Structures are given as structure tokens and as C-alpha cells.
Amino acid sequence: MTRRPVTSEPAPAAQPAAAQPSTDGEARSGGRLFIVATPIGNLSDVTLRALEVLRTVPLVVAEDTRISRRLLVRHGIDARLTSFHARNAAARLPDLLAHLRGGLDLALVTDAGTPGVSDPGEELVRAWATEGGSIVPIPGPSAVLAAIVASGLAGPRWSFEGFLPRSGRDRRERLGRIAADERATVLFESPNRVVATLVDLAAACGPDRPIAICRELTKVHEEVVRGSVGHLATLGRQGALTLRGEFVLVVGASMGGTVTATEPLAAADAIRAARAEVERHVAQGMARGEAARRVAWSSGLPRRSLYQAPDHQDRETAAGARGSRPPP
């Protein structure tokens, strides 16, 4: 079989010039390994080029062929599918490389999102790159980027940490680094571990650190809950967060300053502290509505609860507890 053209562009589709000094040119006659991003939930989150590639390649390599078949059927594509996952990766790799060496193209997909990040496909990509083969990314959905965008917290630099270790020194070290990082951090978490991770993040970063809990992104029940990590940890412990579906957490950047490990503030304390912060903004000339809005955002408390001024004693306690950093 010869290479079929994969393009719906007036200009030819990206064909890496393959000027790779790491290779001797031998592999240029090999097939192209297309790394195709697929939906993370909504089946319409697929690009025109992804559909064109999936339609024209002689072989699609999928993590779970049943899941990928659903996407293909939805878009009327009858591709040849084969599975490639953690359990069969070692056995399949030589065949797939032989396919590529033979000059045939191949599309790699995963169950959701962009392949090559925490999945067995990484090994195929690395192996073909090592041989100097053509690797063509077909960009599209990624849960990491979708969460960054939905959070409104990321700024110009950020880290992706995947899943945290479940316990032990490794977990503590990673939490400590997230706490100190002046970049936002994106984490994956399973539903039954979200609350534990919120509690640990509140202890490591202090309760004021802003966070966005993204659930079921792009799906029918998509939900983004924003607030301070302390407040959301408290809500989580009280059973007030929905804990179904897929979670991506975006932890705001450290704004500098020393953070000591503390328990999240109790709800009453949190409201008192937040009201004090509103008063502080008002004293500095900010309109009360705007101050309440900002503090609601940074504290995760209902705006309504923030209109009543605290008494003097509260204000002092609160200012100390919440520090003097402005909301993000």
C-alpha cells in the first residue's frame, strides 16, 4: 500500500521536512506516525484534520478500540483499528514499528485527549522518533489545557503534575513543591481522592490559595467550582461537593510569602476573615460591591455573606489569618 494523501488544505498537509540531524535519513521512506488528539467528552470536539487522518490512514492504533470505535462510527469512519495498551504494548510494538518501517502511515489515538502524555502510546512515539521516523502531531482537545482555560487561574506559566502519589514522602514533597511554585499547577485526581487532596493542598498551601475544581469537562454535567482551597476542602468534607466523573484541579500560583501548614479555617472563622478583608478593601477606597465580589472569588464564600462588617476584634484576627495579599 502506498501513502495516501492526508490533507484537506489547499496547501499540502504538514509533512515534516524531517531534517533531523539525529537520523541518517534512512527512515524518511518510512510511514508517518500521526498522533491524533480526540475528544475528552463531547464527541464534536474533534478537528477536521483529525477526521481526515482517521479516515485515510491504513491503521488506527487505539488504547481501547471500543471507545475509539464509538468516535469513528459517530463520524461515519470505517477504519481498521488495533489496540495498544499497557498490557500488550511490549508485544505489539515490534509489529507497529514494522508497519511504519514498511512505509505505511499509522494514526495513534487514546481513549480521550492528546496521546503521548501518560499513556502507552508514548513508547511508540519514542521508539519511532529514535529511528528518526516522521511524527506528525494532529493537535486537538486536551483535558490539561481545557482545565487551564476554564480555571481562569493559570497565567503565562504552569506545571502539569498528573496524578499525585497517594501517600508517603513522595506525596508530601510534591505538595510542598506545588505550595512553593510561583506557577499554577494542574493535577488529575480520581473522584474518591479529591477531598483528601483538597485537604492536603489546604495544609500545604494554606487555606487561601485559589483553586478551580473542573469536573466532567466538555460533558453534559461540566462543572467548574472555584474558590479557596480551604473552603472547598471544608465543603468536600461536609459532603457538599459532587464527586462523580473526571476531575482536573488547577491550583493557583504561590504569590510568595511564607506558608505554614495549617488546617483549613472553620466556616465561621472563614466568613469573619473574609468580611474583614472586604472592609480592608473598602477602607482603601474600593466600592463595597467590587470588594465583596473579589473576596467571594478568593475565599470561595457566597458574596451575600460578605456584606456585614465584622467587629473590631474580628478584623484584627482575620487580617492576621488571611494575610495581606490581594485576590488574584
Added chain:
Amino acid sequence: MTRRPVTSEPAPAAQPAAAQPSTDGEARSGGRLFIVATPIGNLSDVTLRALEVLRTVPLVVAEDTRISRRLLVRHGIDARLTSFHARNAAARLPDLLAHLRGGLDLALVTDAGTPGVSDPGEELVRAWATEGGSIVPIPGPSAVLAAIVASGLAGPRWSFEGFLPRSGRDRRERLGRIAADERATVLFESPNRVVATLVDLAAACGPDRPIAICRELTKVHEEVVRGSVGHLATLGRQGALTLRGEFVLVVGASMGGTVTATEPLAAADAIRAARAEVERHVAQGMARGEAARRVAWSSGLPRRSLYQAPDHQDRETAAGARGSRPPP
């Protein structure tokens, strides 16, 4: 104008349940802010849902309306476009928030890729999030993710650093952190600064650190050059790298161990060192072809040049210079 449905799904399009504890519910009657990822080069890299959203929203907010118009025209979409960029962001923000508060949807796009990352749109997203408004990410292309995939270097965790500072202590500190990071790092760089950054990375990380230089991703002249940062810095200084277009660099993770700042090896030294490494692998039982392939990958040298064994003296020098860590 009323909200038009934005869906091509049997299930309704994602409508965030907006169970945001940070808001008082007031904004649920507001419009939805769709954050729409657009192509990073190839105009077919756009999702079905992105096209549907752009087709149906009453207003599209773009960084450069001429660039976004090109995409819309290409896909037969006649949307109302308005600009939102660094120079007019402060003046436009109140109008856009008023539009959303009035219950009208709005789609935010940038010139390329996923908005909300290093662009003025971030401010709009943050402001609408602060009011508790609905924010709906429409995931799609991102240069960061495309580079990660194309590099074959990223692994399960990575950092995005954007553009490095051009000089001074800030730049040195960031380079130092990249050198020490056990995660891969993604960097943006302008064509006329790529060589300087490669040289500095080689000094900070040592010449052996693997790197992928991604150029013009998804475009006609897409190119991914992989090799060691020392070798590619040398090639760059010799004028042997193409320095046109848009660059994304993916620096491999630190594999641990101490790295001292060194100049990149001269070409002859690099070949001698690489040949020594091949011999070392062969002595440990690896097939010569496989050893040459691996070392070609990690050193960025042509595989062909690695078949000749070095003399004994070379081997000693080289082993010291290159360290004993296996290629990635």
C-alpha cells in the same frame, strides 16, 4: 437577542451547572463565555464544536480580527467580530462584561491556539469568573501540547515556561530551574533568540540533555529536530539550523546527578564521545546497530558516524565527558 443553542450533540452541549460556591447565583442569567481554541497553523485544525460555536454566538472577540476573519471565511462563517488586544483591553473590558451580563453569549479566540494562556483574553476570563459567570472551554489545538507530543520527550509530567526572560538574573534562575527539573520543560522562543537559548541551555543543563526543536508546527514547513542540546547549540552557532517561523522547544527532564556548567563539546569531541558510548553499550551486550541508534538519538549525531570505535584514550575522556546515564 436570546441565547442560541450551541450544540451538535444528541446530548445538550456542555452547560456548566454553575454550582460555584464563589458566587451568589446572580450571574447564572448571564451569557456564556466560550473560550474557543483555533488552529496554530493548519486551518483544518479546528473542531466541529468550535465551528458551531463561532457560527452561532452573537459576538466573537478576537486578538487580531484579520487573522480570525481568515479562519471564519475559510469555513463559511459570517460572525460579528470585535478586537480585544493588549492596547484596547482596558477600554473594551467593561463593554464585553456588559454584553455577558445582558445574557448574551460571547466567543473568545486568539490568533492561534488556546486562549487564556499568555494573552489579553485572560483578563476577560478572570473578570467573568470573578462574577461567577459561565465559562465554557471549547478545547482544541495548543502549540504547547503539539510540541509535547511531537517531541517524544515529555513523559507524564511537564512544565510550560512561556518565553524565558532575555537576560539577567531572572534568566539565569529560570535556566537553573529547568536544568534541575525532573520534568520536561516547554519553552516558546523567537527565531532570532533560538541559538542563544540553546547555548544557554547547554551551559545550564550540560550538553547531553535531550531537546526537541519544533518549528512551524502543523504548517507546511513543519519540522522537529531532536538531539542533544549541546549538539544542536553547535549546529545553531554554525548556521546549520533553519531559523524561520515559530519555535517551541521541549527540554527533556533532568535524569538527576550533578550538572556543571560547561561549553558544548566541539563537533570532533562530540563524535569521539558518542563513539565511546556506543562501545560501552556494545561491551554490555547491546547489538551495535541498536547502540548506534540510541546514541544517535541522545547525541544528535548521524548514526553512520558512530560505527567506528574510538581508541582507548578517547574512550576514557569521552566516558567522563558524557557521563554514564542511558539515553532516554
